[in-house]
Amino acid sequence: MRSIFFLIATIISFSGMGQVGDMTTSLYDSYSKYKEPSLDKRRIKHKDIQPLIFKLKSNPAYTVQKVGKSIKGKNISLISIGTGDINVFLWSQMHGDEPTATQAIFDIFNFLNSDDFKAEKKELLSKLTLHFMPMLNPDGAEVFSRRNALGIDINRDALMLQSPEGQTLKRIRDSLDADFGFNLHDQSTYYNAERTSKPATISYLAPAYNYEKDINDVRGNAMKVIVFMNRIIQKYAPGQVGLYNDDFEPRAFGDNIQKWGTSAILIESGGFKNDVEKQEIRKLNFVSILSACYTIANGDYKNIPIEDYEKIPQNDRKLFDLKIERFTHNLLGKDYILDIGINHLEVEDENHETFYNVGRIVEKGDLSTFYGYDTVDATGYRLIEGKVYPEIIETRKDLEAMDIYGLLKSGYTYVRLAEFSATDKDVSVPINILGKDQKVPGFYVNIGNTPNFILQKDGSVDYAVVNGFLINLNTKETNFKNAIYYGK
Known part of the structure; x- marks a missing residue:
């Protein structure tokens, strides 16, 4: 097997003809071997990663230190590996509801611990010392919240340093005087690459x-590594990379870490169609971070022109989960042509471990400059409020035995159920449930309302929208997750 440095050198042709080489292709294709199976959902907690950290303590290749505590006393660990002179510092989940990179870090540990690419990893770790701080905000992770237990955003605490988590991050950055720093976050799934x-x-x-x-040398080096990562990720998510807004924020850690002399690189994990738990994005983090480490180790990034950084499209925020275009809506006897954008909000259980979705209309009017993960051209269709099925269904089992798609075809988006657990808000059949004496919720095509309606054209009902999820009634194609129980 060729040296890792030769392999990575083949990845990029600096004349602009990017080629993905054997190494990153192998990392992507064999990723399932390294994926940490115990972290398969976004809502991970401090207790979920402790056994994995404890296991690393017994591996002499690693140095595991408790370097701080959260406000509620949860340990913050620093995990280091390598003997190289170049120090690379990576921290994740300073926002508790942004866990994708935390998962990827433990995938990277599994890769480093594997028998694969032994010679390449030996050479890599002779050039670099990698320092990982996974889950900087464990109190926020416990309740899947951006902020810490004090209620502040740690990423706006770089100057006042009132949070113990922020104090720990600053102290470790200073003690390492790291050459490169990776600030690992999640962003909204509704960001799109500009004008696409x-x-x-x-x-x-x-x-x-x-x-x-x-742009000094410190920031310039970060830009060059980003260009390298972008060229790698384009093979696996073409056109799906953006540049985050670079307005200076004097309170933010990334901006200050750049100022303090560490080449700071922000990686934000956004959205990917049908990847609610962000497991494909986790895989892209794995490949992106390791690719960056390899180019830092061999120094090839130094030859990348900084101008290529500005060629990456800017982030924009013009995506909906569902966009319905040019339907006809009647109001006070007059027809109007409208677009609407619908998003699927997450409502957590009390333990912050699972969730169900509630659909919301978040925009309406002319949405021709917006996009949807799913888009329907509803030209010629009328939007009609869903009806309540006239008979009361006795049990959930009886409901599941019914022809639900037939009910939707007939314009029914609600049924009344005699027996149903009021604690179970997650309805797995694609029709909403009312209590037996309950009236149907009023529906208007207004921002903030939950969309439950049908789309009818020339007397044919071809689409239903149930709790914001689109159902093609002819093909039965849908990404439906749950309807809603409206009972009390």
């Missing part, structure tokens, strides 16, 4: 260190 319908699945940023957005 493609989601910004991965977004990068070399944060500015002043209002003028000057």
